[in-house]
Every structure is written in C-alpha cells, then in structure tokens.
Amino acid sequence: MADEVTVLVEEVRRRLAAVEGSLTPHRVADALRAAGRPVGDATVLAVYEALRRDVVGAGPLDPLLRLPGVTDVLVNGPGPVRIDRGNGLEETDVVLPSEDACRRLAQRLVATGGRRIDDGAPYADVRLPDGTRCHAVLAPLAQPGTAISLRIPRRGGFTLDELRVAGALSDEAHDLVGQIVMARRAFLVSGGTGTGKTTLLAAMLGAVDPAERIVIVEDAAELRPVHPQVVGLEARPANLEGAGAVVLRDLVRQALRMRPDRLVVGEVRDAAVVDLLAAMNTGHEGGSGTLHANSAADVPARVEALALTAGLGRAAAHSQFASAVDLVLHVVRDRVSGRRRLGQIAVLERDADGWVRTEPAVTFADDGTLASGPGSRRLLDLLDGRGRG
Structure with missing residues (x-):
C-alpha cells in the first residue's frame, strides 16, 4: 500500500504543479480521476496527507521531531531516517523515497529559516522558528544524497x-x-x-x-x-x-x-x-x-x-x-x-x-x-x- 501511495503522490504532484491553486482533497481527487486512478475516500485522504506533509513544516520528519527525548534527526539521502535519543543512532520507519524528496525537504526547511539552498549555494545552516537547528548539504556534494541534520533543543533544559x-x-x-x-x-x-x-x-x-x-x-x-x-x-x-x-x-x-x-x-x-x-x-x-x-x-x-x-x-x-x-x-x-x-x-x-x-x-x-x-x-x-x- 505504501509503494502504491508513493506512486500516486508523484503523479498527483505533477498534475497539481501544472495548474495554480491551493492543496485540497477536492483537487487531489480531480487529479486522480484525470490520471485514471481510483478515487476512493481512503486513497484521496492518503495522497492528500502525504502531499500536505511534504509542503508543511518538517514534512515526514514532523512525527520524529515530536518524539520524547529526541535530540537529533538525520537524513542521509533517500532511505530510512535516523534519530538519536541519547543512546546512539536508531533507524526509524520514516523513509524518504527519492533524492527529489530529500532535496525538496531541505529547500523548504532552509527557506523556513529565511535562507535559500540550491546548486549555487548548496549548503546552509539555519535556525527554524521553533528553535530547531537545521543543517543541509545538497547532492552531489553530499553522498549518497542530500543530507539534513536537525538538532532539537530540549524544552526547558536540564538541571x-x-x-x-x-x-x-x-x-x-x-x-x-x-x-x-x-x-x-x-x-x-x-x-x-x-x-x-x-x-x-x-x-x-x-x-x-x-x-x-x-x-x-x-x-x-x-x-x-x-x-x-x-x-x-x-x-x-x-x-x-x-x-x-x-x-x-x-x-x-x-x-x-x-x-x-x-x-x-x-x-x-x-x-x-x-x-x-x-x-x-x-x-x-x-x-x-x-x-x-x-x-x-x-x-x-x-x-x-x-x-x-x-x-x-x-x-x-x-x-x-x-x-x-x-x-x-x-x-x-x-x-x-x-x-x-x-x-x-x-x-x-x-x-x-x-x-x-x-x-x-x-x-x-x-x-x-x-x-x-x-x-x-x-x-x-x-x-x-x-x-x-
């Protein structure tokens, strides 16, 4: 199911990008119909949520940033995202499917911090509005793909x-x-x-x-x-x-x-x-x-x-x-x-x-x-x- 949703997301993304407008479940359903895809409520909502996470906040990394005790969230190109809760790195179930997804995420996070990252300026270090520190390096400087490092400040600090x-x-x-x-x-x-x-x-x-x-x-x-x-x-x-x-x-x-x-x-x-x-x-x-x-x-x-x-x-x-x-x-x-x-x-x-x-x-x-x-x-x-x- 996850692989199927990924395919649908990419297809819907291309169709929505061709026509200006806000992201809504209705537009997602129209894009699925135009592509000859199934338009059941569950499918529409799954594609809509995947796209929404990809354009708001930290996208698919948001749930990891909210986990108790997490100090670092690390993206090493496409594949599983890793976190650190104080006992070394752990592989998570969150997976970035492609280099394009990693690059888009890096660009959005850096833009949130008031900077830009592109081929002319392929790395950036910014602080996000919630205090999280974000460092990103685009591929091909970073291998095997775009690298993103998020350092989460502990709310309130330790005594x-x-x-x-x-x-x-x-x-x-x-x-x-x-x-x-x-x-x-x-x-x-x-x-x-x-x-x-x-x-x-x-x-x-x-x-x-x-x-x-x-x-x-x-x-x-x-x-x-x-x-x-x-x-x-x-x-x-x-x-x-x-x-x-x-x-x-x-x-x-x-x-x-x-x-x-x-x-x-x-x-x-x-x-x-x-x-x-x-x-x-x-x-x-x-x-x-x-x-x-x-x-x-x-x-x-x-x-x-x-x-x-x-x-x-x-x-x-x-x-x-x-x-x-x-x-x-x-x-x-x-x-x-x-x-x-x-x-x-x-x-x-x-x-x-x-x-x-x-x-x-x-x-x-x-x-x-x-x-x-x-x-x-x-x-x-x-x-x-x-x-x-």
Whole structure:
C-alpha cells in the first residue's frame, strides 16, 4: 500500500504543479480521476496527507521531531531516517523515497529559516522558528544524497540534578560542577560534536545565583538555562542580497556593555575567541563558553589556532588564555552505550616558556569512578578561593 501511495503522490504532484491553486482533497481527487486512478475516500485522504506533509513544516520528519527525548534527526539521502535519543543512532520507519524528496525537504526547511539552498549555494545552516537547528548539504556534494541534520533543543533544559539522574554526572562530578559555579570560576566546556557541551553548560548556568545577570552570545540560540535573568544575543547571517550579517565578535562587544555578571559565548568557533578572552580578562568572573576539541589536552592548541585567525600571536594568545580561564570541563560520548557524560575536569598551567597546557584534575570513568590527576590540588585551591597563580 505504501509503494502504491508513493506512486500516486508523484503523479498527483505533477498534475497539481501544472495548474495554480491551493492543496485540497477536492483537487487531489480531480487529479486522480484525470490520471485514471481510483478515487476512493481512503486513497484521496492518503495522497492528500502525504502531499500536505511534504509542503508543511518538517514534512515526514514532523512525527520524529515530536518524539520524547529526541535530540537529533538525520537524513542521509533517500532511505530510512535516523534519530538519536541519547543512546546512539536508531533507524526509524520514516523513509524518504527519492533524492527529489530529500532535496525538496531541505529547500523548504532552509527557506523556513529565511535562507535559500540550491546548486549555487548548496549548503546552509539555519535556525527554524521553533528553535530547531537545521543543517543541509545538497547532492552531489553530499553522498549518497542530500543530507539534513536537525538538532532539537530540549524544552526547558536540564538541571544539574537531572543530569545526575540521567548518568551524565556522577555524584562526585555533580558536587564538583556545582562548586565550580558557586566559586565563580571561568571555564570552557570542550568536547566533540553531539557530546552534550551545550547541555552541560546550560545546566551549570541554571545553577547560577538568581540575582546574577547572564548575557549569552551565540551563533544559533541553543542555550536555554532555567534562570530568571538571562539575556540572549544571536548572530545573524547575511540575507539573500548578502547584506545584514551580524557576527559573533560584534555581539561579544555589545554584551560587554550590557552589565553582565556572567558573560557566556555559546560556542567559540572563530576569531570571536579573542573577544571572549578579552572580556574574561576585564573582571567578569564566572565567564564560560563551549569549544570543539577532542580532549582537554587539545584545548590550548584549539584556542591558539582560533586566535591566530584574528591576528593574535601565539604568545599573546597563551597569555590571554592563561589569565582568562581557570578550568576545562571535557565531555565525552561512550562508544558502546552512546551516553553523554562529563569525562574530565582539567586545570590550566603554564610551562617555563609561557605556553599553556592542561593538567587533569579529576577523570571520570564510564562507571562514574573518579581518578585524581596531577592538577587535583590546584582544582581544590581554585574552589577554595585561593585564586590563580
């Protein structure tokens, strides 16, 4: 039956496209009659619903976006759509039948976010009206077909207690993370894509004193801490004419004029790292952000590379980094279970030549076991308020 409906949908689509008019069950029935197809009520409604899903919202992906716990919906060209509910990728019963269907869906989603995607601009990254982040790449750049990645923000966000219940934080990790927030230490949350950096940072911000004002700067609004005093600034891409772009670096400068008690950059991915480090060196304690890195040990090199794109020399980058940031919290995703969790807390140290490196303070195993590292004493000093040095 599903294959038959697919054939009818394509045929009706061609006929409706030839004559201007809105999509209605009556027009679908007329198109079926003109094609010599059966026009029973069940057939008309099945074709109408399939076409309606294809022109409204996220189309066939809508039911997946509404499933509890779904964080990602992934299209890898024609075939089954996959989702992630926190335990790795799952194949679903939703199937995109053709490359044309994938391409149409990508174009509609991107248009909903105010952008366009076509052969002249074959990829796009937009935020949909409901807050979902959509990234799409058209074939043949993407193989085996058009690729669509949807990242769904959790409504309301997690608290630190909820992350502990979910297994993202062990009891010891929960206590340490809470102390980091209370001690107003500046930190970066590092990790790979989809490891839960934003989730952990949002939960930590939710534990900030309600009397403090948090100003958040992001490329795409994803941080949703449960906190009474949050102001969010979101970057804006250029419009179809190539004008009107507002970049992260501009927003960081604006945020500094908004009396933040804590300045947060949702994801540092470009030259804005220089502005973040400068801001965190102006007395704004407790500043934070997220950063893509494979390990806590890789964070200094990552910061250095981003700073170089802004013209900041290596020595200056390391000096700014050392004085601005106290800690790195690295999150991981377990290969077997797919569970996202805090893997390590590291402190920053400078060697005799002035280069910054991270030293593990505590490392958390898959079962929550804590192992102290060479930076553990420094971590305790920072949490006790004995400052940097």
